[in-house]
Amino acid sequence: MHSHHSHSGDYVSHAVGSLEEMVGTAKAKQLTHFCLTEHMPRLTDQYLYPEELEKGYTVANLKANFENYLTHARRIQARENLAGQIQILVGFEVEGIDLAHIELASMFKKQTDMCIGSVHYVHGIPIDFDREQWDMARTASGGTTRALYKDYFNLQYEVIRALKPDVIGHFDLIRLFQEDEIDQTGRLLSEIDVERDWPDVWELIVRNIKLVVSYGGLFELNSSAIRKGWSTPYPRKDLARAIVKFGGKFCLSDDSHAYKQVALNYHRVWEYVQELGLTHIYHLELNSLGKTIVAEDSVAALSESTFWDQYK
Template sequence: MPRIDDQDLYPEEIEAGDTTALLLPRHEGYLAEGIRLRARYAGQIQILIGFEGEWVRPSYGPVIRCLARDTRVDFFIGSVHHVHGIPIDYDRAMYEQARQVGDGSDQKLFEDYFDSMFAMLQDVRPRVIAHFDLIRLLSDVPNQDLKTWDSVWAKALRSLKLIVQQGGLLEVNSSALRKGLHEPYPSRSVCKEFLAHGGKFTLSDDSHGVAQVGLNFERVKTYLEDVGVETLWYLERLGDEPHSTSGTLRLKSVPLNELDMKGHPSTA
């Protein structure tokens, strides 16, 4: 997503000589390519055009809403990758830097992360919420149950309830598995709690390349069956609308037991 301040560029972007001035034209090129591909493959696959709205700090709320109003955008995914303006999933050094802004503990950083999550949900109301407990990834306790800390669990639960109230879809994200975590995002306790409140799940591989498409989906299906999820949900455009503009989206469901994940690549 285009950012508005050079301090929010990732190290790899800085190393490449990027500036924020380059990001919006790059985003425009992405949207144009999405329109081209949607027209080219019409009748074969349905392509929805969206973006990940990264909540860096509250000043990014208007940025996300502005990008979402683009007539070519079907929907956006809401996410939190930063706490105290510092990336928490880029590398361990940055995670520790963010942690030191608080009291130096994982617990306090987790609390602050879920405070940011709640603020993002209140402000931009995304249709899909990405990697809900991403904060686990580089922590000292990446596989610990969030319920271990009452204060953290209370803040996570507050956001889960708001997602249900807003009708959002919670992404089950397989990328956690390829990054070495025991469970996808979100972890088991989160999934069970969201399910108990009537929440709806959608599926993602968070692929950053062809080799990651569908990666670990068979493991994710087994995980969801163990959790008790029976249905997955997804967004679909109405078929008779122009390719060049955003479409009217409808929510569709598919029974989990009808999805054949066998043969998908796995890191196991």
């Protein structure tokens, strides 16, 4: 089993636990492949989070932390991959804030095994931190959820186009703080069928999916949405079915920010895999030359794995 998305308290202020604890737990949970993906540094102090400001951080601290992370992660990788119980891939999570951050990510991509293509900010405002800032981002988009979706998926497209990320992170993260309000159509947002009712948004979603499919990228089924209150992982079923329809490939991620979150709720993600009718799931691994490749796993075979005994 695999996870393509993880963070540690060593290098991310909103995570807890050490990088060594994360890897140790991944081994204890019987993962065979585990990607280390700390956040890339942000470029200006305006993008610092409250917990970073409380520490007195500047972007210089973020840069130093990331450099230290890469050194530490490579050391862990050399040790663990030689031992053979688990394969570690050293990567990072993109901060697709704007073109300057995307350009910086392209440099880090050359130094790592893989990257997660993510968008956490729209108009420079965090969209997954709290509802207040999500509302601010929506206001900056013109005041409607529909417009905010369009801006999010357009920025995501720029990340995908420029970087061709190995894994697309939490594809519909923009939905995390969306509440069930009345849309300008007069209906509740929960009643909106994006494909039917917001065709301009759906067109952008399909465009992004097709671009990822064109270069062989993976979409993560990210279990962190479940611990945040969703009934499914990211992405929700409408987008997940669109990914299936257009030939997309899924991998598994826990987006762990603590060792207790490694492989958390994977049994529920697996139920989702079966609901979607997937016959294969995919993961990244390093071949004998150290090159990152995409490997295919049978859902039927993985369903028989002893991995699932820990959830009984």
